[in-house]
Amino acid sequence: MEKLKSILNYTFNLTNDISISVKGILLVIIVIMVTSFVLNVFRRVLTRRLPNEDKAKFKILFGYGKWIIYLIILLITFNGIGVNVTAVFAASAALLIGVGLALQTLFQDIIAGVLILLDQTIHVGDIVEIDGKVGRVDEIKLRTTRAVTIDNKVLIIPHHLYLTNSLYNWTQNGSTTRESVVVGVAYGSDVQLVKKLLLEAANNHELILKQPAAYVFFTNFGDSALEFKLVFTLNDSFQGAIPKSDLRFEIDRLFRENNISIPFPQRDIHIIQKPK
Numbered sequence: 001m002e003k004l005k006s007i008l009n010y011t012f013n014l015t016n017d018i019s020i021s022v023k024g025i026l027l028v029i030i031v032i033m034v035t036s037f038v039l040n041v042f043r044r045v046l047t048r049r050l051p052n053e054d055k056a057k058f059k060i061l062f063g064y065g066k067w068i069i070y071l072i073i074l075l076i077t078f079n080g081i082g083v084n085v086t087a088v089f090a091a092s093a094a095l096l097i098g099v100g101l102a103l104q105t106l107f108q109d110i111i112a113g114v115l116i117l118l119d120q121t122i123h124v125g126d127i128v129e130i131d132g133k134v135g136r137v138d139e140i141k142l143r144t145t146r147a148v149t150i151d152n153k154v155l156i157i158p159h160h161l162y163l164t165n166s167l168y169n170w171t172q173n174g175s176t177t178r179e180s181v182v183v184g185v186a187y188g189s190d191v192q193l194v195k196k197l198l199l200e201a202a203n204n205h206e207l208i209l210k211q212p213a214a215y216v217f218f219t220n221f222g223d224s225a226l227e228f229k230l231v232f233t234l235n236d237s238f239q240g241a242i243p244k245s246d247l248r249f250e251i252d253r254l255f256r257e258n259n260i261s262i263p264f265p266q267r268d269i270h271i272i273q274k275p276k
Contacts, residue, residue, distance in 0.1 A: 031077045032070065039066055105160055109143035112159035116140065121162075122169065127238050129168040130161060136238055150238060170237050176209065177237035181247050184225030185255070186263045191218065191226065194260060198230045201250040207243045209233040224265045 135147030
């Protein structure tokens with residue numbers, strides 16, 4: 001028994017300020033094993049309702065967080081068994097500061113990725129807009145979201161941008177979205193005829209939904225024109241530029257056939273001559 005006590009109490013002197021006993025090492029091993037078990041249980045509880053694809057991603061993300069938790073638990077354990085934690089910090093302070101600055105953005109991306117997985121803000125197939133850029137989500141990775149724009153260009157969105165920018169999910173409430181086309185007509189035009197022609201253009205387009213029905217706003221008496229907005233519903237807003245262009249062509253044709261002009265800005269210039 002005395003021999004066992006002496007073995008357990010044997011101390012390794014790593015530096016003048018840092019030392020640890022065999023008993024302390026065994027305690028650290030036990031604490032790590034218990035922490036690992038608790039973390040695995042906690043991970044299963046968090047991911048039990050996630051889709052299988054998201055479970056795999058969350059498992060990898062959780063792996064990064066585990067190392068931080070292990071570090072915190074180790075420091076607490078070292079302090080509890082009498083290891084000079086202050087000396088450990090002093091020896092590694094410069095390294096930790098450098099690593100922390102280098103990994104700051106990476107950790108922001110990982111944290112934002114965890115939030116996305118937990119609250120299901122974005123799904124594959126969603127159409128998102130951030131910082132003026134629009135794309136259809138193709139893949140959600142550990143620290144970035146991969147989206148494809150309407151021009152078939154790949155848009156890589158770092159997850160930390162979700163924390164600092166407003167994110168618009170065009171399809172979270174469904175695949176249909178409201179779109180609009182704005183047009184101005186000359187003063188003196190028959191506004192009821194303008195409304196009829198705008199609705200005719202919308203109702204004749206195959207990509208525009210009949211329900212909810214399109215409608216026309218008389219938005220303003222502009223400087224050079226009476227301003228109208230044609231509002232309609234699309235089933236695929238990602239291709240919205242195509243029906244908008246078609247509508248403008250059709251509106252121009254209908255206006256020409258019905259003698260309704262689209263004016264350009266005009267200014268009256270008065271020249272005043274001073275008497276000599």
